[in-house]
Amino acid sequence: TNASSTNHTKYRRSSQPFLELKIDGISLSNSVNTKAFGSVKIMLQGIMSAQEQFKAQPTDIFICSHPKSGTTWLKALSFAILTRNVFLSSTNPLLSELPHDVVPFIETLSFTDITSRDPELPLLSTHMPYTSLPKSVVECKCKIIYICRDPKDSFVSMWHFAGKLRGTRQKPFHWRRHVRNFVKDSIMVALTGIMFWVIGKQAFNFLRECSSSNMKICKMTPSPMSGEWQSSWVALSPWKKRQGLVQKVVDLCSFEILSNLEVNKSKKHSSSLRHIWKVEKNAFFRKGKVGDWENYLTADMAATIDQITEQKFSGSGLSF
Ligand code: A3P
16 A cells, blocks of 8 residues: 655645555545545545554464455454353453444554553454565564455445445435446545455455465355354364353354444444544444345346456455
8 A cells, every 4th residue: 555645736626635545456535526536535544553663473363354344243253252151251342342443444543552561351353455464573473364255245344334325315225336346446426436456356365375384264155144153163163072161252243243234233433443434333243144135136236247247356265
């Protein structure tokens, strides 16, 4: 990620300086969507400060993902597994806090939070692409869990989420235009236009590193959003014999339970994300279904996205 700040004549009328975010050649600037750019600018600053100041430890576990791929669910599961000794306590933070406030994104942490780590909790997360991760994350070879979801479902999920961010006072995004922009890799709608391209590239980079280095990356491929995953967790887990606990972890982190907790139904804003987006906590829980795209995309739209997905993911070892 490179950021450049210049006095660009074309945008002199705007009070903002010209800023440009480049991710592997795709560029997003405040000339595109000034409103969204305020938040993008804060995210960009967060990414840069994480790159400069964040020092990963070999014992760290990083949850890496693209937005709307199941990050909230994976944060809850990972936190529950890591804190399994106190999991059954009534003070379990998952019962009273949004998973994003329990396991924050490093790009949203303030300087003090970045430098003073909680030694008891080696769990961190990021939406940053592989190529933008702080050097220490790659160099110290800590564990990385990367989650990826069918881009059609991520797209529909993002459409709803972006609508929530815009609020009810603005018109909803025009659906067909939105799909067209998404498919064309357009950056007109900052959140989603840039998203699709990055999904393919990001997944590819993470998975390529997985096979070419001794980095410990756990690949979690499609259909992670359902209970079918329980058997994989039991197989992966060294606490195999304590299946009662596995079941409890899976249950608590299920969409039904998490989304019905008072804290997650709340219209209050997430404390860790508040300075970027005024986003209600309930926005992170919508349906949690695999294949919900079928209710929104026409066969043509789906076929076009599938075709691009196939191209972008070709050689990554992932398919949807
Ligand atoms: P939908 O909008 O398709 O329902 P992210 O956490 O990366 O922002 O992704 C959000 C998506 O994950 C949303 O998908 C949301 O409903 C779903 N989700 C959140 N918590 C979940 C859980 N515990 N189990 C399954 N899906 C969950």
